[in-house]
Amino acid sequence: MTSATDWCVVAPATRIDRLEARFHGHAYSPHRHDTFAIGITLSGVQSFHYRHGHRSSLPGTVIVIHPDELHDGHAGGDTGFQYRMLYVSPALIQTALDGRPLPYVSGGLSQNDALRRAVCGLLCSLDAPLTPLEEENGLIDLAAALDASGDARRERSRVTPDRLAAARVRDYLEHHYRHPVTLEDLERLAGQPRWTLTRDFRALFGTSPYRYLTLRRLDFARRLITGGSGLSEAALTAGFADQSHLTRAFKQAFGVTPSRWRALLSQG
Structure with a gap:
């Protein structure tokens, strides 16, 4: 059940998805997506399980969840937590890095000042879409900060991908x-x-081609739901077999069901 004090606000769409949300108690079930999820805790304690450990983010801490990594979300205290998050395609990061391997911040949390500035620059206002130049410069700053603060010890593949x-x-x-x-x-x-x-x-x-395809369908279904479409209609239009198929995939990718997502938006 969605608490009356839980809400989510989604910024106007660009190539980067951005949102602000507040939760008490349970927020998201374990899920994984094919984008970087990078954000900052605004208030409270934002806790989550990630890479075989439990993390707690305090206000001002940057969160970096890598593509296809399982994670969840819940409040670390009775007062709940509030945060802003952006979701960035790995292709955008790699383009900004001129094709270099994707950077990796292994712990899920960072206090790096350059990374915090880059994240805050893209999340400073959610009322209007980012301008093309603002978005492009922000992506370059974000990619550079991720690359500089990443775990250089991570083993890289010796095979050059095509x-x-x-x-x-x-x-x-x-x-x-x-x-x-x-x-x-x-x-x-x-x-x-x-x-x-x-x-x-x-x-x-x-991520894999199959998951990439599934996430594109889910992104489209989420836009339809946000625009007022019924769940069954959104499922079929986006390429899913039926509403139950959409619900399973939606929760696996976003940690909430489509109906809860719709409820959170209505309270934002």
Whole structure:
């Protein structure tokens, strides 16, 4: 059940999704998504399980959740917590880094001043969409700060991924997520066997082609729900078999059901 004091406000859409929310007690069930989730705690204690540990973020602490990493969310105290968060495609970070491997902040929490400034710059106001130049400069600052504060000891793959082949697959998924897609289709498009394709895609974009496709469908369904569509209509329009299929996938990706997401928006 959604508390009357729990709410969520979503900023006007650009290439970066941004939101502010407040929760008491349980916030999100364990889930994973294909974007970086990067934000800052505004008040209270924001607690979550991440990479086999329990983290607690205090006001001013930057949170960095990497793509495809399982995590949840709950209040670390009776007063609840409030935060702002942005969700950034790994492709945007990699483009800003000119194709270098994705940076990695292993602990999930950071006190790095440059990273905090970059995050706050993109989250300073949620009332209006970011201008193209504001967004582009903010992404460059964010990518540079992540790269500088990342864990340099993380083992990198010795195999250079095929960026062009993976990008062709990503672009195809971006434009065909509402239609059936097979791995054979993607193999032909990439000119690679499925194992190579999946390995390169994950290295460059942080998740598998299948999860990337599922998340594009979920993003579309979430926009439909936010715009007032019914859950069943949103499920079918976005390419899911039915409403129950959407509900399972939605909770796995975002940690809440579609109906709770709709309720949180109505209270924001």
